[in-house]
Amino acid sequence: MPTPQEIWETADLAERRLAGVALNPSAPEDVLLRLLADGSPAVRMVLCRDRILPDAVVEAVLKHPDTHTRSFFARNPHVDPAQRVRLVDDPEWFVRAHLAEAPHVPCGWRVRPLPDWAVVRMISTYDSEALGGTFRRQVSTAMWRSMPTHPVAEVRRWGVGLWDHLSADTRAALLADPDEGVRERALSHLREEDPAWVERMLPDRSCHGRTRALMFLALSRAVVDSVLTAPVGPQDRAMIANNPGLPADVVALLAADPDPEVRETIARRADLAPAELRALAVDPDPEVRLALSVHPALSEGERAAIDYEVPVDRCFDHSPVPFVPRDPEDVRRDAHSVHPLLRRRAAADHSLPPDLVARLAEDDDLGVRVLLAQNHPDAPAPLLLRSFLEYTGHSREHLTARPNFPTTGLAAYADHEDPMVRALTARDPEAAPATVERLTHDPDPAVRAALARHPSLPPSRLRELLDDEELAHPAAANPALAPETMHELVAAHGHRA
Incomplete structure (x- = not known):
């Protein structure tokens, strides 16, 4: 096939x-x-x-x-x-x-x-x-959350994969589960919390298993010291810098590592001591300072004092609902922060209350506005349109699929220099027939195809496009096409066959 x-x-x-x-x-x-x-x-x-x-x-x-x-x-x-x-x-x-x-x-949808x-x-x-x-x-998110305690054993086996998010009681129940497969999977996760077991099983070459162990599993002091003194690969130090169980003295050591990637990873840790916070706040590398500037231990004044620059050329996509919802007070704090990255974090929350939606819809940061438009189910129409006009990055087209994206008045952009904006005319039910016909001759093929489906396309132009090698497909999808014409096209093909 x-x-x-x-x-x-x-x-x-x-x-x-x-x-x-x-x-x-x-x-x-x-x-x-x-x-x-x-x-x-x-x-x-x-x-x-x-x-x-x-x-x-x-x-x-x-x-x-x-x-x-x-x-x-x-x-x-x-x-x-x-x-x-x-x-x-x-x-x-x-x-x-x-x-x-x-x-x-499309990616991001x-x-x-x-x-x-x-x-x-x-x-x-x-x-x-x-x-x-x-x-x-x-x-569904609800299904994921039910898996660890689901009555069907095969589903509980999937639920074991959520080990890091489970309570001590739920973990204990899985370790004692009547199903052998569930118990084995739970035990495999429990072993990963044993530094001695991880040390015995740690691959001695660079591979996915070694990367996962160094970043996430329980590490013995012997493993940590071997990475510091005789790393297997050039990324080993950056990997352990991410490990949540890293000893405090090693965190301090890596905070002064000559590799800025290592320092940047350390800057994202929640367990930094005041000395590391102060040093990383004035780090010579701008990416390190940026990573440190959103640290939860900083006050808003300390945050504002850091010399950081927030990138505006990043992708602002739709984000999935997290397995564990964020604390509403943490979201509110971020929404009021002086830091654009924290406000962006808040804007991506699907359950923002109306007052924060209104506040962030008028934010002066493009990323905040677009993330709100991409993620909130009640993102207002003016924000959706403004975001589409101003944001040209990844998943831009996802904005037009949001529930409140406007339709009327979009023909005003028929002469816009950006072809994706000109194509918005196809969504305007009140676009003038002459404008629609003109755009079927647009230099951009996507614009031509979009307008070939507009119901205001003059009938003579629609008939012409039915024989056009490029536009016959979208023209035949035009809702203004007469039912009798559709029957004729189907009958003609059947006769040909």
Whole structure:
């Protein structure tokens, strides 16, 4: 079976046009059912994977005899996950594996979680290979939190992986669990808290296992001293600088390490003594000073006295809900901080109260405003638009998918120098037909494609684009396309076939 990219690349003009009809929100149900029954792989792929479907079409997809057609629906990010999981017991492993694989969405976009019951069933019945990779992105936060005490043993085994977040009572229960697999996994985590065991098992070469041990596991003094005197690799010192159990005298030693990467890592530790705080606050390396400037032990006055520079060219993305929610008072303190990085941290919190949303929406730091727009479910429309206009970094397009992103008035940007901003015109239902038609001739292909789908496109131009090699696909998805024209296109293809 060819890959989805190969399927699309080998589709001819007629197939791409019908794939556009398959995306058309105005396509009658009978047209969609005909495309599902008789369409080429490219048409069925787009129909089943790239849109919300009427209930009757969903039923037909679930019963479709072609394995790959059902697998396309299993990967659909637009439909309700409750519809996708109706394939949870599909007879074909290929379909089940694609259900377990999170739907492909632009980087930074959230994948809607599967129903908890379906996650339990998949963990209980699917092999580990199918549940690797991106499956975890489809598990709800509530489901993750329930795993360590879940009544199903296979789920508790997954819950053991949350060891660092578990209470002493929950850990003890897992160590005494009636299921041998749960007990073994819990014991493996407990061993990692034993410095003598870690010392015996520590690889003597640079590898992932050594990196993980040096950064996170319990280290004996002998291991620490060996890293200081005879490191295996050039990053060993920076690795142990991150270890939460590092002795205080070693923290002090590494705070003066000649490698700025080591000092920067040390600067992020919460257990710094006053002497290290003072030294790192005037470190010659700007990255070290920046890392130290957000230290929780500093007062706002001490923070402001540090010579740091906050970068504005970083990616400001959507952040997942943390397993352990932050303390609301800590979030409020950060939101009122003089430090932009702390305000950015607060802005990424999904549960900010309305007063802090209003405050941070007017913040003078771009990162604060964009992170608020990317993460808060009630980010106001003016903030979303302003963020899109001012931020040109990673996941910028995610802003247009936020619930409150505006539509009316966007045609005012039809002549903007940035093509992504010009393309916003396609979202404006009141854009003038002449403006829409003009932008289908835009020098940027993404702008042309976006405006080819605008319902205000003059009918004569829409008919012309149906035969355009480049724009036939988006033009056929235009909701202004007459139903009779869609029927004609489907019939013509069927006759040709």
